[in-house]
Amino acid sequence: MLLKNSYLVFKKDLSSELRTRYVINSLLMFVLVTISIIRFAIGDERADNEILTGLLWIAVFFTSVSGLSRTFVKEEEKETSVALKLSTGSDSVILGKLIFNMVLTFSLNALILLLFVIITDYQIKNLPGFLIVLVFGNLGLVSASTIIAAIISKANSKGTLYPVLSFPVLLPLLITVINATKLASLGVETDKLFGEIQILISYFIVVTVASLMLFKYVWED
Amino acid sequence: MKSIEIVCDNLSKIYSGKVIFKNLSLKLTTGNSISILGKNGSGKSTLIKILSGIISANKGSITVSEDNIPVPANLCYSRIGLISPYLNLYDELTASENLRFFCGLRNNSNDGMEEKIEFYLNRVKLFDKRNETVKNYSSGMKQKLKLIFAVINQPRILYMDEPSTNLDTEGIDIVYETAEKHKKNGILIVATNDKEDIKLCESSLNIEDYK
Amino acid sequence: MNKIFTSLVFLIISGVIVLGLALPIPNIPALGDKARVLYFHVPMSWISVLAFFMSMWYSIRYLKTKDHDYDIRSYSCAQLGFLFCILATATGSLWAKFSWGSFWNWDPRQTSIFILLLIYGAYFALRSAIDSEDQRAKLSSVYAIIAAVTVPFFVFIMPRIVESLHPDPIINTQGKINMDSSMLTVFISALTGFTMLYLWMLNLKIRVEKINYNKLSINE
Numbered sequence: 001m002l003l004k005n006s007y008l009v010f011k012k013d014l015s016s017e018l019r020t021r022y023v024i025n026s027l028l029m030f031v032l033v034t035i036s037i038i039r040f041a042i043g044d045e046r047a048d049n050e051i052l053t054g055l056l057w058i059a060v061f062f063t064s065v066s067g068l069s070r071t072f073v074k075e076e077e078k079e080t081s082v083a084l085k086l087s088t089g090s091d092s093v094i095l096g097k098l099i100f101n102m103v104l105t106f107s108l109n110a111l112i113l114l115l116f117v118i119i120t121d122y123q124i125k126n127l128p129g130f131l132i133v134l135v136f137g138n139l140g141l142v143s144a145s146t147i148i149a150a151i152i153s154k155a156n157s158k159g160t161l162y163p164v165l166s167f168p169v170l171l172p173l174l175i176t177v178i179n180a181t182k183l184a185s186l187g188v189e190t191d192k193l194f195g196e197i198q199i200l201i202s203y204f205i206v207v208t209v210a211s212l213m214l215f216k217y218v219w220e221d
Numbered sequence: 222m223k224s225i226e227i228v229c230d231n232l233s234k235i236y237s238g239k240v241i242f243k244n245l246s247l248k249l250t251t252g253n254s255i256s257i258l259g260k261n262g263s264g265k266s267t268l269i270k271i272l273s274g275i276i277s278a279n280k281g282s283i284t285v286s287e288d289n290i291p292v293p294a295n296l297c298y299s300r301i302g303l304i305s306p307y308l309n310l311y312d313e314l315t316a317s318e319n320l321r322f323f324c325g326l327r328n329n330s331n332d333g334m335e336e337k338i339e340f341y342l343n344r345v346k347l348f349d350k351r352n353e354t355v356k357n358y359s360s361g362m363k364q365k366l367k368l369i370f371a372v373i374n375q376p377r378i379l380y381m382d383e384p385s386t387n388l389d390t391e392g393i394d395i396v397y398e399t400a401e402k403h404k405k406n407g408i409l410i411v412a413t414n415d416k417e418d419i420k421l422c423e424s425s426l427n428i429e430d431y432k
Numbered sequence: 433m434n435k436i437f438t439s440l441v442f443l444i445i446s447g448v449i450v451l452g453l454a455l456p457i458p459n460i461p462a463l464g465d466k467a468r469v470l471y472f473h474v475p476m477s478w479i480s481v482l483a484f485f486m487s488m489w490y491s492i493r494y495l496k497t498k499d500h501d502y503d504i505r506s507y508s509c510a511q512l513g514f515l516f517c518i519l520a521t522a523t524g525s526l527w528a529k530f531s532w533g534s535f536w537n538w539d540p541r542q543t544s545i546f547i548l549l550l551i552y553g554a555y556f557a558l559r560s561a562i563d564s565e566d567q568r569a570k571l572s573s574v575y576a577i578i579a580a581v582t583v584p585f586f587v588f589i590m591p592r593i594v595e596s597l598h599p600d601p602i603i604n605t606q607g608k609i610n611m612d613s614s615m616l617t618v619f620i621s622a623l624t625g626f627t628m629l630y631l632w633m634l635n636l637k638i639r640v641e642k643i644n645y646n647k648l649s650i651n652e
Contacts, residue, residue, distance in 0.1 A: 008325050016313045082308040086298045087326040151571050155561040168550035172585035210581045214574045221276040
């Protein structure tokens with residue numbers, strides 16, 4: 001029942017998103033703008049991997065804090081949350097939204113990475129290791145941003161509040177993931193990144209469990 | 222069918238320092254119906270929201286029981302139907318997608334779901350428009366769709382907040398007919414100021430008495 | 433009782449200030465007299481972390497009971513924690529200026545306290561963005577808990593991965609205490625004194641907040 005309802009919520013969000021393309025369109029533009037700014041800032045020079053990794057994560061972080069809140073904010077603004085509350089428990093809602101945000105983030109990040117590599121000539125020496133770190137980093141990023149999106153959907157001044165609230169919570173993750181992707185891009189072996197990957201996995205688990213436990217308080221009015 | 226009962230004990234709601242109502246007690250069982258009266262802004266909708274479990278009261282308790290066995294608070298929603306102005310369905314989905322989504326959430330299996338949706342859509346004469354997105358509906362059509370949302374899962378307690386807003390006479394007739402039918406096996410609670418709506422209910426409660 | 437408590441706080445803290453500045457400091461390599469900041473900096477940092485976790489604890493209590501009293505406590509802890517966090521940052525960077533050459537070097541310890549400041553700031557920003565009291569209490573409690581489960585990643589895990597120049601915390605990895613007996617006495621009294629000061633201030637703060645809250649409900 002829980003899994004089926006989560007899947008239904010996910011499917012609903014996905015089909016309404018595919019129909020309106022509200023988030024996707026604006027995020028695609030956002031990604032393009034960010035990447036072109038990076039391109040113009042760097043010019044024809046080739047920047048070091050240290051700087052490029054940082055720039056990559058700036059693009060990733062701001063893309064997620066400008067897009068991931070939409071799924072909750074929309075339910076509140078369009079007053080559809082009441083209908084959802086009367087139809088299913090809070091657990092399926094948070095799980096469904098979490099899966100939706102994961103799909104959104106993974107597809108956007110694939111695009112960001114692709115564009116980034118093409119435009120800035122970013123060389124990744126240890127690609128498998130890089131991708132593993134990226135995947136686990138994204139998992140934690142999504143679960144923390146989703147619960148914070150749920151919190152700010154009930155507050156005023158949602159847009160400005162979102163980065164303010166997510167940044168401190170995400171910083172341990174960001175520092176670890178930036179460091180690990182930088183090392184991977186410089187060619188460090190995957191097994192030497194094990195410590196970082198462990199932190200990313202435990203961050204993901206801790207934040208997800210906390211979100212699942214706390215979401216019911218956010219969801220009830 | 223199991224008997225249903227809702228008991229509210231000494232409910233109070235204070236919103237940013239302002240008393241909406243206090244010490245409100247209520248007991249309703251199968252076949253009972255009550256209308257909630259009061260001026261605009263007096264807190265009728267707030268009371269409906271609290272009774273249906275959407276928001277919580279500051280004091281007091283609400284118990285829903287079936288055959289005298291209390292229903293756990295986190296499952297109460299599955300016994301409730303609600304039609305109200307602050308409840309919207311998804312604009313960007315079609316009528317039948319909306320209903321399929323909400324039916325799917327409430328029921329374990331999809332058996333008979335399509336027939337049920339078709340029946341109700343025919344009933345309010347929206348079947349021809351079932352594949353149009355709700356965005357393109359008029360407010361009356363939306364209200365009819367919301368009526369289906371409220372009753373399609375056979376709720377035991379039906380809350381109606383201003384049910385006849387935006388409806389033509391035909392629509393109002395359907396609302397009344399649905400309400401009359403529901404009253405036989407469940408509880409009906411209507412928040413309204415409309416004189417015709419009040420006639421639906423056997424008793425009434427004026428929220429101004431609880432200030 | 434209250435009077436005895438406050439005079440005790442006053443005595444201990446005056447003692448710490450006088451003795452902390454007057455007593456000779458054992459010769460610790462590379463620290464010397466600069467080690468005196470430890471009597472003030474460590475208690476401040478300890479209290480800012482303590483207040484943070486107390487705030488989280490009261491947040492959990494609030495979500496369980498929905499009793500506004502706990503929200504008031506949680507908020508008061510956060511306010512005092514923020515104050516002590518600023519003091520810890522200030523004393524820390526003063527020391528850093530003279531030991532490391534600049535006020536701020538993004539040492540992992542400094543980053544940790546910076547995060548703590550950011551979390552406190554975000555918590556207050558969230559509170560001021562919600563109108564309804566119940567919602568404010570509930571959402572800020574949830575945020576405090578979410579933030580608190582991510583803080584250990586910073587305070588405990590990061591410094592072990594990124595190398596830090598910060599002198600070992602009170603008890604270092606070998607479990608030894610690098611202080612002679614007189615220094616240790618002053619240090620322990622400083623910890624006790626400032627913690628007591630914090631508890632006394634907290635008590636006052638909670639009472640003030642309660643009066644404000646009750647006034648609000650009576651007036652309207």
